[in-house]
Amino acid sequence: MDLQTQLEDLKTATLEKISATKELAEVEKIRVETLGKKGPITEVLRGMKDLSAEERPKVGAFANQIRDLLTEAIEEKKTVLNQVALEAALAKETIDVTLPGKQISQGSRHVLTQIMEEIEDTFVGMGYQIIEGNEVETDHYNFERMNLPKDHPARDMQDTFYLSDDLLLRTHTSPVQARTMEDHDFSKGALRMISPGKVFRRDTDDATHSHQFHQIEGLVIDKGITMADLKGTLETMLKTLFGEDRNVRLRPSYFPFTEPSVEVDVSCFKCGGKGCNVCKYTGWIEILGAGMVHPNVLEMSGIDPTIYSGFAFGLGPDRIAMLRYGVNDIRNFYLNDVRFLEQFKGE
Numbered sequence: 185m186d187l188q189t190q191l192e193d194l195k196t197a198t199l200e201k202i203s204a205t206k207e208l209a210e211v212e213k214i215r216v217e218t219l220g221k222k223g224p225i226t227e228v229l230r231g232m233k234d235l236s237a238e239e240r241p242k243v244g245a246f247a248n249q250i251r252d253l254l255t256e257a258i259e260e261k262k263t264v265l266n267q268v269a270l271e272a273a274l275a276k277e278t279i280d281v282t283l284p285g286k287q288i289s290q291g292s293r294h295v296l297t298q299i300m301e302e303i304e305d306t307f308v309g310m311g312y313q314i315i316e317g318n319e320v321e322t323d324h325y326n327f328e329r330m331n332l333p334k335d336h337p338a339r340d341m342q343d344t345f346y347l348s349d350d351l352l353l354r355t356h357t358s359p360v361q362a363r364t365m366e367d368h369d370f371s372k373g374a375l376r377m378i379s380p381g382k383v384f385r386r387d388t389d390d391a392t393h394s395h396q397f398h399q400i401e402g403l404v405i406d407k408g409i410t411m412a413d414l415k416g417t418l419e420t421m422l423k424t425l426f427g428e429d430r431n432v433r434l435r436p437s438y439f440p441f442t443e444p445s446v447e448v449d450v451s452c453f454k455c456g457g458k459g460c461n462v463c464k465y466t467g468w469i470e471i472l473g474a475g476m477v478h479p480n481v482l483e484m485s486g487i488d489p490t491i492y493s494g495f496a497f498g499l500g501p502d503r504i505a506m507l508r509y510g511v512n513d514i515r516n517f518y519l520n521d522v523r524f525l526e527q528f529k530g531e
């Protein structure tokens with residue numbers, strides 16, 4: 185058989201093989217077998233040296249033509265098979281958008297954070313600035329600057345976690361008062377601030393006491409501030425939080441850093457004021473302490489008490505949340521039980 189016929193047969197057989205196969209790997213195998221270095225075409229081209237000078241260019245051109253034709257057929261087949269594979273993959277991965285979605289459990293802000301942000305909003309609306317304090321405080325700011333010198337008996341009112349002789353976990357947010365007063369420039373106007381945060385006491389945990397809880401400190405200093413300003417401010421806040429219906433009472437009290445001092449109680453959410461285990465049979469739950477800033481506290485911060493006066497308060501958002509939602513044990517806020525926390529998701 186002459187070389188041309190051999191090539192013609194090779195072309196026909198290879199095209200048949202290409203057309204019959206459905207596998208990409210098979211096409212590649214055909215390519216290597218037919219067009220590769222050890223394949224028949226290379227073989228034919230190698231045998232050309234035995235041809236006459238006249239036949240050589242003819243056979244050479246024919247061999248090249250067949251090689252190009254087969255190369256093209258192979259590439260075409262590969263493209264087709266790739267497309268088929270892609271379509272099959274796409275068909276398999278089709279997403280049915282009508283199927284019901286998976287429920288993703290979404291977290292939410294803690295109920296105490298929500299209450300604190302609501303209180304912050306109320307005060308920001310009244311022109312207060314929000315100041316951050318330190319959870320680790322010095323004895324100096326936590327006690328001494330609040331008119332509680334060392335060995336003052338009223339230190340017993342707030343049993344303290346000491347970290348060293350001088351450092352402690354703050355027992356209230358009141359030290360932020362002293363830090364803010366000493367920095368304030370009164371030539372630029374009155375001081376109105378609130379300071380929310382965590383506080384710590386060696387209290388025995390019970391339904392209304394936790395060893396870690398929250399406070400929001402409030403402080404206003406200006407010329408001519410009176411107890412009436414304090415009462416009006418607290419009433420505005422409590423009405424916003426509890427509505428008009430809840431009973432509120434101011435009770436004379438004692439804090440070393442205010443004079444006069446009051447404590448504010450709200451009627452118990454559980455018994456409505458009759459007396460029960462939550463309110464310790466008093467009918468009331470105490471939510472904040474307040475008063476007119478003591479002249480000693482002003483003086484220690486470099487403020488002249490004959491010119492300026494002010495009021496301060498420290499309220500307990502944990503107790504407010506209890507009253508608002510009828511939560512009968514403060515410890516629920518700290519147990520991280522999702523079943524409890526989920527109830528406040530929509531708030």
Ligand code: FA5
Nearest residue numbers: 356358387393394397471472473474496497498500503
């Ligand atoms: C104080 O801590 C004062 N610094 C408040 C103050 C500020 C008075 C400025 C005057 C001027 P008291 O210890 O009463 O006061 O605490 C204030 C509020 O924190 C309480 O009314 C109560 O709502 C809350 N509270 C106190 N102890 C606990 C506790 N163990 N667990 C939860 N809440 C508490």
